[in-house]
Amino acid sequence: MNARRLLYITGVVALIAWIIVPIYLIALGAFSGRAGVFRWPKSLWPGDATFAAMQVFLQVEGVWKAALNSVIVAGLCMLFSVLLGAPAGYALARFSFRGQTAYRLLIVLTRAFPLAILALPLTVNFIRVGLYDTTLGVALVHTALAFPFAALVSSSLFMGIPRELEEAAWVFGCSRFQAFMKVVLPLALPGLAATAIFAFVISWNEVFAAAVLTVRERTLTAYLLTVLSESPLHFRFAGGFLLIVPSVLFIFAVRKYLFAMWGISNR
Amino acid sequence: MAGILIDRIRKTFGAATALSEISLEIADGEFLALLGPSGCGKTTLLRIIAGLETQTSGRVVIGDRDVSALPPKDRGLAMVFQNYAVFPHMTVFENVAFGLRMQKVDEATIKREVERAAALLHIEPYLERYPAKLSGGQRQRVAVARALAVRPAVLLMDEPLSNLDALLRLEMRSELKGVLQQSGTTTIYVTHDQTEAMGLADRIAVMHGGVIEQIGAPQMIYERPATKFVGGFVGSPPMNFIRMPVEAGRAALDGFAAHCPGSGRDILCGIRPEDMRLAPGGDGLAFRVMVAEPLGSTLLLTGKVQDQLIRVAARPDAGLKAGDTITLEPETRRIVWLDPETGRALGA
Numbered sequence: 272m273n274a275r276r277l278l279y280i281t282g283v284v285a286l287i288a289w290i291i292v293p294i295y296l297i298a299l300g301a302f303s304g305r306a307g308v309f310r311w312p313k314s315l316w317p318g319d320a321t322f323a324a325m326q327v328f329l330q331v332e333g334v335w336k337a338a339l340n341s342v343i344v345a346g347l348c349m350l351f352s353v354l355l356g357a358p359a360g361y362a363l364a365r366f367s368f369r370g371q372t373a374y375r376l377l378i379v380l381t382r383a384f385p386l387a388i389l390a391l392p393l394t395v396n397f398i399r400v401g402l403y404d405t406t407l408g409v410a411l412v413h414t415a416l417a418f419p420f421a422a423l424v425s426s427s428l429f430m431g432i433p434r435e436l437e438e439a440a441w442v443f444g445c446s447r448f449q450a451f452m453k454v455v456l457p458l459a460l461p462g463l464a465a466t467a468i469f470a471f472v473i474s475w476n477e478v479f480a481a482a483v484l485t486v487r488e489r490t491l492t493a494y495l496l497t498v499l500s501e502s503p504l505h506f507r508f509a510g511g512f513l514l515i516v517p518s519v520l521f522i523f524a525v526r527k528y529l530f531a532m533w534g535i536s537n538r
Numbered sequence: 539m540a541g542i543l544i545d546r547i548r549k550t551f552g553a554a555t556a557l558s559e560i561s562l563e564i565a566d567g568e569f570l571a572l573l574g575p576s577g578c579g580k581t582t583l584l585r586i587i588a589g590l591e592t593q594t595s596g597r598v599v600i601g602d603r604d605v606s607a608l609p610p611k612d613r614g615l616a617m618v619f620q621n622y623a624v625f626p627h628m629t630v631f632e633n634v635a636f637g638l639r640m641q642k643v644d645e646a647t648i649k650r651e652v653e654r655a656a657a658l659l660h661i662e663p664y665l666e667r668y669p670a671k672l673s674g675g676q677r678q679r680v681a682v683a684r685a686l687a688v689r690p691a692v693l694l695m696d697e698p699l700s701n702l703d704a705l706l707r708l709e710m711r712s713e714l715k716g717v718l719q720q721s722g723t724t725t726i727y728v729t730h731d732q733t734e735a736m737g738l739a740d741r742i743a744v745m746h747g748g749v750i751e752q753i754g755a756p757q758m759i760y761e762r763p764a765t766k767f768v769g770g771f772v773g774s775p776p777m778n779f780i781r782m783p784v785e786a787g788r789a790a791l792d793g794f795a796a797h798c799p800g801s802g803r804d805i806l807c808g809i810r811p812e813d814m815r816l817a818p819g820g821d822g823l824a825f826r827v828m829v830a831e832p833l834g835s836t837l838l839l840t841g842k843v844q845d846q847l848i849r850v851a852a853r854p855d856a857g858l859k860a861g862d863t864i865t866l867e868p869e870t871r872r873i874v875w876l877d878p879e880t881g882r883a884l885g886a
Binding site: 438 | 588589590609610611615616617619620621623625626627636637640641684688
């Protein structure tokens with residue numbers, strides 16, 4: 272075995288330890304019941320696998336409502352991010368305008384302020400305009416988080432579509448808008464869909480803003496944060512597992528496009 | 539069908555001038571080639587005619603409509619792009635039909651016109667395929683078919699053959715000429731390849747540094763270049779320019795002498811490599827061969843007359859090699875006399 276191969280395998284093992292092991296442990300905790308959580312050493316497979324914790328957990332009052340809120344917030348966040356981010360990305364990709372570099376920097380800068388600092392002024396302002404404790408309010412904050420990503424990724428998506436294709440569409444009878452709809456959009460669609468799903472996941476996983484800005488209209492993450500701190504350990508695992516699963520599934524579904532977007536590989 | 543009038547078109551990019559007051563008239567049904575090295579402004583001019591670029595000043599008139607301010611879609615033209623720009627998410631059929639669909643033509647007409655264009659370019663077998671499954675040459679045919687399907691008044695082509703390999707380019711060139719002659723479409727064809735321009739065009743406009751150096755029939759451009767640049771750019775190998783001293787209206791060098799126009803002390807004698815006869819022992823220019831390249835149809839000799847580098851196309855069986863010295867006799871009536879300062883041709 273040569274050194275390169277060794278390095279490769281070490282890397283793979285490290286990544287698995289980093290990502291898969293925690294997920295596996297959470298799953299194990301979620302399905303092995305009250306006793307299993309505390310058992311040591313851990314078994315590789317929960318011998319007495321049970322859906323009991325999961326079942327109880329799903330019957331806890333408010334879980335379904337919180338999950339619905341999460342879906343609404345993430346859906347809105349996805350919609351806003353793409354509707355705002357894609358045109359911004361298109362403008363960055365196709366037009367040269369004064370202050371373009373500054374604008375690009377500004378987009379990234381929106382992520383430079385920690386939410387913890389923004390939380391108090393945001394709360395005050397949200398109360399003032401009536402957005403506090405609404406799904407729309409949380410969705411707007413999440414959009415602010417997801418927008419830079421959506422704008423920059425879609426800009427590189429549009430840059431990857433040759434300008435000549437658009438010009439050909441113009442020459443053959445399209446207005447700018449028609450050319451975008453008939454030629455650019457269909458070609459960018461897979462990438463845009465991936466961007467949308469990524470925005471969805473960002474929102475789904477976000478807990479801080481959701482917890483600060485809501486009281487009754489909690490998202491699943493914010494809800495679990497309060498409920499689970501007072502629950503037995505195996506319930507916490509069950510809650511954690513339910514939170515992870517959708518994100519993992521989504522990312523897995525769009526992994527091909529995420530890789531393509533970031534130019535890592537198109538294979 | 540329509541003629542095109544380009545009226546004092548100027549284009550600047552910031553401080554840089556890409557086109558300085560170009561005026562040009564193209565007759566209905568004419569095939570005009572814009573020929574020039576890269577960066578001479580030929581593509582910019584084409585894009586201004588298409589409406590993809592906005593001129594700084596000047597007018598473009600197609601037919602009898604001033605289209606200067608119209609978006610591309612309202613100019614009634616079609617274009618073939620250098621990298622084909624075939625839509626990858628549509629079948630060949632939909633690509634060719636694209637312009638007709640935008641014109642809201644009925645389905646039966648679309649089918650008929652697409653099939654006509656496909657037949658012209660021999661792409662019927664691929665109509666249901668996606669462009670990704672086609673070779674470069676086939677994609678190029680699709681791009682041309684797409685342009686011809688709308689029966690445009692004006693067809694613009696931007697180096698359409700430059701991405702094809704040499705053999706395919708030759709094949710497509712003659713095919714293109716046949717197809718366009720048949721359709722009688724007014725065509726502007728941008729190229730940096732002088733053989734393409736010579737072979738295809740009714741007239742060639744040679745561009746250099748944002749101006750048109752000369753415009754005329756290919757043979758005229760070749761035989762009577764208006765400037766040193768044109769003579770050097772058109773023709774392969776390029777025209778020779780031999781500097782000669784003038785005395786009393788006669789240019790003379792070595793044993794060669796001829797009447798010449800102009801009043802300077804020096805003059806440039808422009809002569810094509812194939813217009814010099816080898817005359818062993820006769821009067822003429824003493825030519826020392828430095829390199830001899832057998833090209834099959836000719837033997838290309840590179841060497842010096844005094845200390846001026848020139849090229850001569852000799853017969854392949856001339857039997858000359860590097861180091862030989864021979865006498866050259868330029869054909870006097872094929873000489874173009876040029877002013878050595880301005881590089882412009884002097885009237886005979």
